[in-house]
Amino acid sequence: MDGHLLPEQFKAIFEALPGAFLLLFPDPDFTIAGVSEEYLRATLRRRAEVVGRPVFQVFPDNPDTPEANSTHNLSRSLRRVVETHKTDVMAVQRYDVPNADGTGFEKRYWSPVNAPVFGRDGELLCIIHRVDNVTEYMSLLEEHARQRSLSERLSADNLKMEAEIVQRSRELDRLNDELRDANGELSEYARRAREEAVRKDEFLAMLAHELRNPLAAISSALQLWNVVPADEQRKANLLDICRRQVGNLTRLVDDLLEMSRIDRGAVELQRAPLDLRDVVEDAMHAARELFERRGLGVATRIAPGGFAAYGDAARLEQALSNLLTNAAKYSEPGGHVEVSLEPIRSGDAAWARIEVRDEGRGIPPDKLEAIFDMFVQVDVSLDRSRGGLGIGLALVRAIVELHGGRVAAWSKGLAYGSSFTIELPLTPQLVQQQREDRCLAPGATPLPQPSGSLRRVLIVEDNVDARDTLRDLLSASGYLVTAVDNGRDGLEKIINEAPDLAIVDVGLPGLDGFEVARRARTAIGNATRLVAFTGYNSPAVRAAALEAGFDMHVPKPCTAERLAEILRPPLDGPA
Structure with missing residues (x-):
C-alpha cells in the first residue's frame, strides 16, 4: 500500500455517512486515513487533528482511570482483523474522550466493530472502525x-433493564450481520463515487463550453468595435450583444450559486400562504417571450377547486x-407545450400536481431515473446545441423537496416528448382564508367613499375568486363595478366606457395586462387610471408594469390600506 488516501469523491462520501466511522490503514500504527463527521462530533475533535496520525496517539487512554485498557483491547482487535481478514466485534469499551481544550477527559462508553476492506486483488486496503456511543x-x-x-421495590426496573440488555444483545447481533455485508456496500459506494467523478468531469467540460460561447461573442464584439469604423447603430448592436452575453454568464453563475446554497443548506424559504394558480400564472408570464421566440404553442389547463399551499412563491x-x-x-x-394544474390525493392528504408536457426530443429510458441528478444531461453531443450545465432539473427537485413535495419525469423515449410533474401538499384550511385575503387582507382601514372623479371601476381578472370578491367588496362600498375575465374584453370596456379606474391582472389569457395597458394608453391617453394587479412582486415586473402605462403596481394579496390608496385621488407619480 502506498499510503495515499482514497479518491476525493469516495472520501467525501465516507465522511458524510451516517454513523461514527474511522478509516484506518493496516500499518503498525494504524494511521487514520479518514473520519466521518459524526465521529468528529462524538469525540470532540477536528479533522485536522485526526487524519494522518496514529489512532492511539490521537485517542489515548484516560490516565486518571487506572482500569482503562481500551487502547490495548482495540489494538488486539485490529491485529486480529489484519491476521484473519475477518470482521471483529468487540465488547462494550470504556474509552474516555479528551476535551477539545486539553483540560481533561469526558466519560464515554462505546460499542466498536472493526471490518476489513479489500481491493479487487484481495489485498487488505484498510479497516473500517465503527462505534456506537452507548x-x-x-x-x-x-x-x-x-x-x-x-x-426491593426496584425489581420491576431490574426486569426492564434486563429486557433492554437482551434487546441490545439482539441489536448487536443484527449489527454484526449488517457489517458482514459492509464490503459489498462500500464497493457500491466506490462505484457511485467513480460515476460521480465522471459526471463532474463532464460538467467541467460543459462549463468550459458554456463559458467560452458568451466570452467569444463579447471578445469578438470588442475587437470589432476597435477595428471597424462603427456608426451609432453598429455600436448599439455591439453593446446589445455584450449585454445579452453578460446576461447569459450571469444566469450560469446564478444557477451554480443557487445549487451550492441548497447543497450547503443555506437556503431559507420565505414561506407564506399562497395559491398555486398564481405560481403557474407568474411562471407562464415569465416564459411567454421564450415560447414566442421559439415559435411554440402553449396551453394552460387549470382544474377547478382550491390550490392553497404554504411555501415560498418565488422559489x-x-x-x-x-x-x-x-x-x-x-x-x-x-x-406544443401543455401546462396543467389539478388536485390529487396522496393517502388521506390533499395534494396538487403541476405537469409540463412537451412534444420535444424526449428522454432515453436509461436517463429517466437520473434526470434530476446534478450534472446529468440528455444532450451530450459534441455541438452542445441545447446548452446548459445540467443543474436546472436538480434545482427543481431540491426546491420542491424543500417544500415537502416530489418530482417525476416520464417519456416513451427519444422523439416522443417528455412529461415533468411537480407534486406539492395543499393546505385546505387556508382555502377559505386565502379566498378572502387574495383581494383584501384583514384590516380596519375603511375604503374611501365614491366621489365625482372616481366612481366607475372596471376589474379585469381571470381568477373567479379574486374577481368576485373584489367586485362585491367595491360594490358594497358604493362603487359602480364592471368585471370581465380576459384582456380583450377588458380593453374594449376601457376604450368604449373610459371607467375612472381599471384594476387589471397582469397574467391574463390571450391579451396580457401589459398589452392591455399599452393599447389603452394609445387609444384614450390618460382618461382612465390603470392599476396593475399581480401575484408577482419582483422589481422587474413592477418596472415592466410602469413602462407599459400602468399608474400603479399592486401585488396580491392586497391589504386594506393598499386598496384604500388605490381608491384615493391619484398621486403625482406612479406607485
Whole structure:
C-alpha cells in the first residue's frame, strides 16, 4: 500500500455517512486515513487533528482511570482483523474522550466493530472502525446497579433493564450481520463515487463550453468595435450583444450559486400562504417571450377547486420556470407545450400536481431515473446545441423537496416528448382564508367613499375568486363595478366606457395586462387610471408594469390600506 488516501469523491462520501466511522490503514500504527463527521462530533475533535496520525496517539487512554485498557483491547482487535481478514466485534469499551481544550477527559462508553476492506486483488486496503456511543445506556446500567441494593421495590426496573440488555444483545447481533455485508456496500459506494467523478468531469467540460460561447461573442464584439469604423447603430448592436452575453454568464453563475446554497443548506424559504394558480400564472408570464421566440404553442389547463399551499412563491415559480425553459429548449419550432394544474390525493392528504408536457426530443429510458441528478444531461453531443450545465432539473427537485413535495419525469423515449410533474401538499384550511385575503387582507382601514372623479371601476381578472370578491367588496362600498375575465374584453370596456379606474391582472389569457395597458394608453391617453394587479412582486415586473402605462403596481394579496390608496385621488407619480 502506498499510503495515499482514497479518491476525493469516495472520501467525501465516507465522511458524510451516517454513523461514527474511522478509516484506518493496516500499518503498525494504524494511521487514520479518514473520519466521518459524526465521529468528529462524538469525540470532540477536528479533522485536522485526526487524519494522518496514529489512532492511539490521537485517542489515548484516560490516565486518571487506572482500569482503562481500551487502547490495548482495540489494538488486539485490529491485529486480529489484519491476521484473519475477518470482521471483529468487540465488547462494550470504556474509552474516555479528551476535551477539545486539553483540560481533561469526558466519560464515554462505546460499542466498536472493526471490518476489513479489500481491493479487487484481495489485498487488505484498510479497516473500517465503527462505534456506537452507548454511554447513556451504560450509565443507566451503572445507576441501576447502585440503586438495586437500596430497595426491593426496584425489581420491576431490574426486569426492564434486563429486557433492554437482551434487546441490545439482539441489536448487536443484527449489527454484526449488517457489517458482514459492509464490503459489498462500500464497493457500491466506490462505484457511485467513480460515476460521480465522471459526471463532474463532464460538467467541467460543459462549463468550459458554456463559458467560452458568451466570452467569444463579447471578445469578438470588442475587437470589432476597435477595428471597424462603427456608426451609432453598429455600436448599439455591439453593446446589445455584450449585454445579452453578460446576461447569459450571469444566469450560469446564478444557477451554480443557487445549487451550492441548497447543497450547503443555506437556503431559507420565505414561506407564506399562497395559491398555486398564481405560481403557474407568474411562471407562464415569465416564459411567454421564450415560447414566442421559439415559435411554440402553449396551453394552460387549470382544474377547478382550491390550490392553497404554504411555501415560498418565488422559489416555486423558479422551479416551474426551469421546467418551462427545459420544455422550450428541447422542443422544435411549431411544437406544443401543455401546462396543467389539478388536485390529487396522496393517502388521506390533499395534494396538487403541476405537469409540463412537451412534444420535444424526449428522454432515453436509461436517463429517466437520473434526470434530476446534478450534472446529468440528455444532450451530450459534441455541438452542445441545447446548452446548459445540467443543474436546472436538480434545482427543481431540491426546491420542491424543500417544500415537502416530489418530482417525476416520464417519456416513451427519444422523439416522443417528455412529461415533468411537480407534486406539492395543499393546505385546505387556508382555502377559505386565502379566498378572502387574495383581494383584501384583514384590516380596519375603511375604503374611501365614491366621489365625482372616481366612481366607475372596471376589474379585469381571470381568477373567479379574486374577481368576485373584489367586485362585491367595491360594490358594497358604493362603487359602480364592471368585471370581465380576459384582456380583450377588458380593453374594449376601457376604450368604449373610459371607467375612472381599471384594476387589471397582469397574467391574463390571450391579451396580457401589459398589452392591455399599452393599447389603452394609445387609444384614450390618460382618461382612465390603470392599476396593475399581480401575484408577482419582483422589481422587474413592477418596472415592466410602469413602462407599459400602468399608474400603479399592486401585488396580491392586497391589504386594506393598499386598496384604500388605490381608491384615493391619484398621486403625482406612479406607485
